[in-house]
Amino acid sequence: MFNNKGFGVLEKSLDGLNKRHQVLSNNISNVDTPGYKRQDVSFKDEMAKALGGESKLNTTNTRHISVGASDLNEVKPQVHTIDSTNVRNDENNVNIDAEMSKLSQNTLEYQTVSQKLASQFQRLDSVIQKGGR
Numbered sequence: 001m002f003n004n005k006g007f008g009v010l011e012k013s014l015d016g017l018n019k020r021h022q023v024l025s026n027n028i029s030n031v032d033t034p035g036y037k038r039q040d041v042s043f044k045d046e047m048a049k050a051l052g053g054e055s056k057l058n059t060t061n062t063r064h065i066s067v068g069a070s071d072l073n074e075v076k077p078q079v080h081t082i083d084s085t086n087v088r089n090d091e092n093n094v095n096i097d098a099e100m101s102k103l104s105q106n107t108l109e110y111q112t113v114s115q116k117l118a119s120q121f122q123r124l125d126s127v128i129q130k131g132g133r
Contacts, residue, residue: 008072009051010117016043017110019077024103027094034090038099043077050075 020041030036050072085093 007117007120009047010113010120012043012047012072012075013113014110014117016041016047016075016077017106017113019043019079020106021103021110023079024099024106027099028096028103031092031094031096031099034092036092036094037081037083038094039079039081041077041079043075046075046078047072 020043023039023041027038082093087093087095
């Protein structure tokens, strides 16, 4: 019912979403800085790989145990600079409307994951309380 991986996925998701919030806020605060290049955070693909069916071990039989591609502890949000687009003449490529939209989406995702984590803890607390009776 409760597995450490579930809590780990939620924890890593919150870490990645928090880092993305910081980066998006930084982009918004630098909207008028000449030459500033927007940044973004990628972590969802790495999480999918860590949770996916890729295996470090070669299985030759369907009854063999498959080991995940990587440990969740190895998943870290990666900040990357996007300098392939120029929005304005001053070489700044931050589009305030796009950044605000991404920030809103990120906030909603963070709230959703936080609520999911809170419900996991409530369920765990309920099991502990009822288990003692």
